[in-house]
Amino acid sequence: MDVFDGLPDAIIVDILNKVGDVRTLLRCSSLSKRFNSLVPQTESLILRLDQVGTTESQPGSPVGNILKSFHGLCSLFSKPAKPIPTANLSPNIPSKILSSFDRVKNLEVELPGGDASLEKGAAVKWKAQHGETLETLVVFAFRSASTVSSSPASSDGESDAEFVTGLKTRVMWTISALMAASTRHFLMSGVVKEHEELESLMVRDGGGEGTLVMGTEGLRAFRKMEAAQNRSVVPSVRMSMRHAPSLKLESGICLESATLVIVRPSEGYSDVGDDELATEAFAGNCMYGEAVVALLKCRKNALEMNSFKLLLGLNNGSCGAFCVFPFC
Template sequence: MDAFDAIPDPVVIDILNKVGDVKTLIRCRSVSKRFNSLATQSDSLLLQLDQILGTTESDSEIDSPIASFFRSLFKSIHGFLPIFSRPANPAEILTRSPKTPAQILAGFNRIRNLEVELYGGDVKLEKGAAVKWKAEFGETLKTCVIVAFRSATVNTSATESPIDGVVESDSEFVCGLKTRVVWTISALMAASTRHYLMRDLVKEHKEMEKLTVRDREGEGTVVMDAAGMKEYRETEARVDEKGFERVRDRTVVPSVRMSMRHAPSLKLKSGICLEAATLVVVRPTGVASDDNDAELATEAFAADGGDCMYGEAVTALLKRRRNVLEMNSF
C-alpha cells in the first residue's frame, strides 16, 4: 500500500490548503479519485487569472496568414473526427477560454478565504506617476483609500522631516486638482470593475468569509468581508426578482464624499521625494463620518506588506490640510 494512502483525509486537506494555488489544485484533481474529491474541499485559495487563462506573450502576437490557415484547417478536420474525442478532464479548464472566476471555481464548494490575482493594473497614467488604492465593497462601494504621486526621486542626503513649506500658485493648484480628481475617478472605476467581475462568484459561494482581489503589480485591492458579500447577494436577489436589465461592465459608483490631502513636493524621511503627492479617502455621501481618515488610511497602507514608501507618505499626508469634495454617482 502507498504510505500516502494512510494519511487521514483532514491532514491531506490541510496540506492542500497550504498549496492554495487553484491551478495546482485543479491538476491535483487529475491524479486520482481521492485527490479529485479532496482538492475541491480546500477552503483557502489563490486564483491567478493570467495563469488559469493560459495567456502568454505569444498569444498576443498577430498570427501570420500561413499559421492562421493551418489552424483553421486543423479545426475543420477535428470537427469531422468526433471519434477521437475523450471524456472531460478537470485539468482542461486550465486551457479552455474564456472562463470567468465562477466557472473556474465551480468544483470548489468549501471556499472560505479567496484571493484573486489579476494580470495587471487598470489605471493608465503618465510615465513616472503611480496610483495605489484599496477599496472595500458590500452591495456597492463602502470606502476607498487612494495614494498617488506624479514622480518619485531619491535624495540620499535627505534626512530631515517632510517639507511643509512649499506653496502652490493658483494656476498650479487648479491644474493639480484636475489631475488628482482624474486619479481618483480612475481608481474608483478600476475598483468597481473588479467588484463587478466577482459578482457570480460571490452569489454562488455563499460560504465565503473573505474575498480579496488584487493585481500582480500591486496597484489596487478590492476586499469584501462576509457581511459585505451577504449584503451584495440580498441586493442582487431583489434586483433579479424585479427583472431589471443590466447593461454595464462595472458596479455603479454611488455619490461620494472625498477627503483629499496633497503636497506639491513631499520629502520623506527615507530620502524619497514625491511630486504632487496625494491622499484621498472616499466614502458614500451621507454614510459615514470623516473622523476616521487616519484609521482607514493607516490600515490600508501603513502596514501593507512592508511597503514603507506608501506608509510613510500616508503618515506625512495625514498632517496636511484636508479638502472635502463631493462627486455624483457614475
C-alpha cells in the same frame, strides 16, 4: 503503500488549504480518485489569472468543442507577453474556473494588470472595501519619485492657483481608482453568489496597483442585491483630499505631486477613523506608509462627486468598460 493512504481526509484537506494555488490543486485532482474527491473540499484558494481566454462553444464536433473549452481555461494560467487590462475579463471566467470547488471560504484573486494609464514615473495605489457597493476607498498617488539626501519628512505648502492646476489630474486618479474597484466588484459577482460559504475575498493586481477587499458582512449584502447584469454602480461619494507638491521622506525619497484621497459614500458620511483607515491601507509598504503619515499632516480639502453607472459591454466572453453615465 503511499504515505498519503495513511492520512485522514481532514489532514489532507488541511494540506490542500495550505497549497491554495488553484492551478496546482486542479492538477492534484487528476492524481487519484481520492484526490479528485478531496480537492473540491479546499476552503482557502488563490486564483491567479494571467491571460484572457474564452470558453464559448464553437461550431464543430463535440470533442473539438470540449478541447477548445479546456484550452480556453488553461490559457488563463499561461504567462502573457504584457499585462491584460482587467476590463477585458468576464465575470463568468473566475466562476467557471472555481466551479469544481464546493466549500470555498477564503479566496484571493490575482489579476494580470491594472487599469490606470499613467505617465512614465507616476503611480496610483488604492485599497477599497466593498459590500453591496463601495464602503471605503483609499488612494495614494504621485507623479514621480527621486532620491535626495536624507532630511526630515516634510510637505511643502502650495498656493490656491497651484492646487487648482493639479486638481484635474488628482481627481482623474481618484475616478480611475473608483472605476477599477467597481470593475473588480462586478467581476466577482458570479463567484460571490455561487459560493455561499465564502467569508473573505481579496482581489489584487499582479502589478500591485489596487486591492479590493470584501468581508463576511459585505459578501452577505452583495448576495442579496438584485442582479445588475452588465452594470456596476458607483455611489455618490465625498472625498477627503490631501496633497503635497514635493514630499521629502526620511528614507531619502522625494515624491512629486504626492496625493492622498479617502473616499466614503455621501449617505451617512463620517470622517471618523479616516487616519487609521489610510495608515492601515498601506501599512505593509514602508515608503507608502511613511508618505501617508506625512500627508495626513497636510491641509485637507473636501470634494463631492455624484453617483454614476459603469456600463460593461459583454462581447465574446469578455467585458470592457465603454461608457460612464452620471446620475442626476
